[in-house]
Amino acid sequence: MNVDVAIIGGGLVGGSLAVALADAGVSVALVDASSAAEPAQTIVSGFDQRVFALRPASRQFLHACGIWRHVDEARVAPVYRMLVTGDDGTSRLTFDAYRSGIAELAVIAENSVLHSAVRSALGERDLVTCLPGRRCEGVRWEGEAVTVSLDNGAEIQAQLIVAADGANSRVRELAGIEVRQSVYGHSAVVANFRASISHDGTAWQWFRPDGVLALLPLPGQHVSMVWSTQQDHADELMCLDAGQLAARVTDVSNGVAGVLSSDGAAAMFPLRLMRAASVVGPRLALVGDAAHNVHPLAGQGLNLGLGDAQSLALAVARRGPDEAGSSAVLARYRRSRAEETMAMAFATDGLHRLFQSSAPGVAWLRNTGLRLTERFAPLKSILVKHAAG
Template identity: 45%
Template sequence: MTAQTYDVVIVGAGIVGAAFAAALRDSGLKLALVEAHPPAPPTDDWDARIYAISPGSAAFLESMGVWQTLDQSRIGPVYGMSIRGDSGAELEFDAYRTGVPQLAWIMESGRIQHGLWAALQDQANLTLFAGASCAELAWSASGARLALADGTVLHSKLVVAADGGKSWVRAQAGIDSRREDYLQSGVVANFVAEKAHRGIARQWFREENVLAWLPLPQNHVSMVWSTDAAHTEALLAASPEQLADEVARAGGHALGKLRQVGRTAAFPLSINRVSSLVQHGLALIGDAAHGVHPLAGQGVNLGLRDARELAQVLQHRGAADCGDLALLRRYERARRGDIVAMQTVTDSLHHLFRSKNPLLMKLRNVGMDFTNQLNPIKAWLIRQALG
């Protein structure tokens, strides 16, 4: 058995954990990053998992030199957003009128994750434990002790849980999480569109489900259809031609005919509220800290804001050690509001648009039209999306 000592041990090198490690490159802290499944290099095929990355997240990736290494020909700028309610109400956002070059970037998950992973390979203050699995984790007054399945033992002042929604680290710490299953999945697939999408992201709040089309380069669109179990099964069983027809029809043929490229996949949707983001010697970031409905496309963006905040708190810790609870509470206080606001907005929208109450059905469409005419509310919504 070999024992090693670090300042910070990070479990999970998804986009959030890897970005957190990269943000601490010049911190002088000695880091270990444990990842069970390192990302494979990207291929020419389009990733089924696509994210809307906010300008704030793009700037964070740029600050650590990762954005510059990503293949820009695979990134689609969003110049406008068109959101429609189930009775024809409309809400529109426009980059030009907002005074920004673009509202977001549409990107492949695998390419971001691999870009971060590549940047970590030569990071002098970091040791990577790739393909490792965690066996035991315990905290004592002197810090944390993580035993890996191969017998390696990692001691540290702080463990950062970046191991996703079903976080093993969070469970070892005994932190409560309340997961509410939305009884829906996010069905994802990519298409080539007949008509130019002009960088417009489109979303339809339909009576039974929410459909989104995100603009990718080469006139591809990425679909996320948040829908119930029976419809998910039907979409997964459909042939590429049947699926393309159904998706085009559901979007009112806004981009003419669609042709599917690549596979269809589905991810179960839930909201996950975690009782505490920190304990002595522990901090949670990314999906380990919160789960949100993807209808606002903000899960990764929220997680990257966690990573940026926690990295800043650690870099400005003064004489405190990294696992100090008072120090970590600074991170929790800074992040709580953003997380609760995003969970509340996405959860409320989800329930509002699933309601069969005739008054709410009317109100939700009136609300969208009203918001469309009220520039201060639109400006607030835009600020959240750009963050």
């Protein structure tokens, strides 16, 4: 098979990139290790354990490439306000969309809902050949092209190969690109709850001695919890039954959403900071978690990946399909993503270390910082608009 671009990894970032490239007249082979060939059916009850906070810029990108129109809006919750509390329990920082002059800070959407929308959009693009249930076994770089070998013996020849195959990227490994990573010894425990009080589009985040707790709004009177905490504490939380966990979260959140009751099982994900030494190589680009993995306290992982997809699609579109893997395209992509990805990695890692430190004076510094930022409205507006993209 001969195409302009071969994308390895059919998740949200790889799938969105395939759609955007096809809309620019670029032929794409999308190699997806999962076996789902048809659009996923949106679940009809309950909510996914994994949800994403999409910033306005990410939503606009999904709108522009025709993915968002397939999203079931009834399963999306806007975030109008965010209330952040320091670990002294009194330092607070409030972000408000209306006061910052934007419609919303973010929207919360489920993993399955977004996947369904991406797959539906892929099905409408004749320039995309989806190869479900297939894995990349090898890559050969051959001057003006790159050849991908699949696990069924088939081969794909392309101008550009894109690694969208996650944090443990096989393509990145084959290309010999090293990674720099920090293992935090923390995990994120996630669960959904029914709330007895309406959240009114509010997200809450608490910096605590045992980690960072967040409650995110879901449609109706439901909230999604993300508790990023030390591994032993995460293990303890996972040992609680559903009622005990709901009671624990109700207590530590000071009942901001009223009494919580379980709306599904909890799950746990390990946390780490990871950055590839380079996001490009000869006729190769890394996107999403294959390029970078950040702490979830800023909720920016998927947003960074969608930013990668948008930037790479624009770089390829400007030069045309015949130059998809050219050094000019790859250099433009690398430059366009360097500042945001590095800044986000340093910011999230720095905040994590700042709020985990027990060094003398650090607690005063971090909580004073929250209070001072809260009092300076222009700075808050700048932060909100920057986060919106």
